[in-house]
Amino acid sequence: MAASEHSSDDELIAGIAAGDREAFAILYRRRRPDVYRFALHVSGSPQVADDVSQDVFMAVINHAARYRSSRSGVVPWLLGIARNHVRRWVERDRPMLSLAVDDDERGEARTPKIETDPLADVARRRDVAALRRAVLALPVKYREAVVLCDLQELSYAGAAAALGCAIGTVRSRLHRGRALLAKRLRGSDETVFRNAAARWIL
Amino acid sequence: MTCRTVAPYLVDLARGGVLDADRRAEVDRHLRECRACTARLEDERALSAALGRLAQEIEVPALDPESERALLASFDRARAQAHPRARVWRPLAAAAVFALATTIAWTIVHRLAGTPAPIVSAPPVAVLPATEFVPWPGASSLPTFESGQLMRMDLPASVVLSLGLVPPASQTGVVRADVLVGQDGYARAVRLAP
Numbered sequence: 234m235a236a237s238e239h240s241s242d243d244e245l246i247a248g249i250a251a252g253d254r255e256a257f258a259i260l261y262r263r264r265r266p267d268v269y270r271f272a273l274h275v276s277g278s279p280q281v282a283d284d285v286s287q288d289v290f291m292a293v294i295n296h297a298a299r300y301r302s303s304r305s306g307v308v309p310w311l312l313g314i315a316r317n318h319v320r321r322w323v324e325r326d327r328p329m330l331s332l333a334v335d336d337d338e339r340g341e342a343r344t345p346k347i348e349t350d351p352l353a354d355v356a357r358r359r360d361v362a363a364l365r366r367a368v369l370a371l372p373v374k375y376r377e378a379v380v381l382c383d384l385q386e387l388s389y390a391g392a393a394a395a396l397g398c399a400i401g402t403v404r405s406r407l408h409r410g411r412a413l414l415a416k417r418l419r420g421s422d423e424t425v426f427r428n429a430a431a432r433w434i435l
Numbered sequence: 436m437t438c439r440t441v442a443p444y445l446v447d448l449a450r451g452g453v454l455d456a457d458r459r460a461e462v463d464r465h466l467r468e469c470r471a472c473t474a475r476l477e478d479e480r481a482l483s484a485a486l487g488r489l490a491q492e493i494e495v496p497a498l499d500p501e502s503e504r505a506l507l508a509s510f511d512r513a514r515a516q517a518h519p520r521a522r523v524w525r526p527l528a529a530a531a532v533f534a535l536a537t538t539i540a541w542t543i544v545h546r547l548a549g550t551p552a553p554i555v556s557a558p559p560v561a562v563l564p565a566t567e568f569v570p571w572p573g574a575s576s577l578p579t580f581e582s583g584q585l586m587r588m589d590l591p592a593s594v595v596l597s598l599g600l601v602p603p604a605s606q607t608g609v610v611r612a613d614v615l616v617g618q619d620g621y622a623r624a625v626r627l628a629p
Contacts, residue, residue, distance in 0.1 A: 250578045252514050254507065261506060266495040273493060283496070290506050294513050298578035361489045368489070383450065383483065384490040408446050411482060418482075 242307035249297040274380040277369040285318045305394030313395040367417040375410030436465040449479030568624040583617040
């Protein structure tokens with residue numbers, strides 16, 4: 234069957250494995266945004282996100298035949314590949330990690346301001362910049378879980394497939410990552426953290 | 436339920452997850468009695484809402500035609516490298532099939548006309564050494580060959596001829612051949628058995 238915009242991801246991967254050039258072009262246009270967003274959320278660098286997007290689809294060219302549809306969806310498979318590429322970049326260039334801060338934000342501290350109820354403030358003022366910085370400051374394994382589950386909206390099973398771990402591991406990493414996020418959003422001051430946000434510690 | 440055991444379910448609820456009825460009842464009972472966990476659930480919901488906005492905030496750059504062209508060129512190169520022999524043999528296999536079909540048609544026409552058909556020798560398309568592998572028809576569109584096994588079997592002489600192989604004069608009707616079967620169970624190549 235010829236590949237078309239109506240073909241499922243699984244059908245496109247099967248077409249790519251059989252040498253269908255159009256199937257590859259359709260999958261690239263359809264799924265590049267997912268890969269780009271994941272790489273950007275985890276790395277914080279648009280350049281890395283661009284490079285990783287290309288690398289992932291190069292891997293698709295060479296390894297489409299290895300995809301097994303019964304194991305997981307195509308998106309978790311693609312994000313699993315992206316995760317490996319981003320990890321290599323993070324481990325290599327971590328000291329140069331760019332937080333992708335806009336010019337008008339450069340004067341601010343990297344940790345969000347201490348406020349009486351910063352989570353509500355984030356929600357009210359749509360201050361996503363602080364949250365973006367907090368996500369990027371998470372240890373990579375927690376960051377990946379938060380990005381896959383909360384930003385990419387993958388199921389626990391999909392995230393587990395992307396990360397190559399058990400569903401229980403995904404859940405515990407996500408919960409830990411969210412707790413760390415909350416802690417960061419409540420500020421870096423340890424006194425404030427102990428007094429105002431003790432309930433976040435389990 | 437304690438504050439510790441209810442905590443994971445608060446995250447699930449904040450993320451829009453659905454708990455089974457019994458579990459939900461236990462969580463609700465705890466929340467009615469625990470202001471700290473009620474507050475935490477609200478915080479978790481606020482965090483989920485903020486993460487939702489962060490997800491929407493990302494703008495993916497428009498597709499760069501140059502990047503797409505580069506990837507498609509890589510795709511073409513990978514295809515060419517994966518099946519270099521198929522490109523050579525495809526025209527030969529097509530020629531073999533055409534020659535065989537022509538021979539059969541010519542024979543049938545002569546028989547219907549009541550004239551004795553001349554003795555048909557092997558089609559003049561078989562120029563390969565008898566023990567060399569030739570691609571199985573359609574193998575070029577299969578996944579890359581990674582591993583497999585050689586299976587010895589008898590094939591109709593007409594099939595062997597259509598592949599461009601010349602069976603020995605001693606083998607008529609069926610021909611002993613080795614078929615290379617890939618990891619997925621599909622045939623990839625064939626040769627005359629030595």
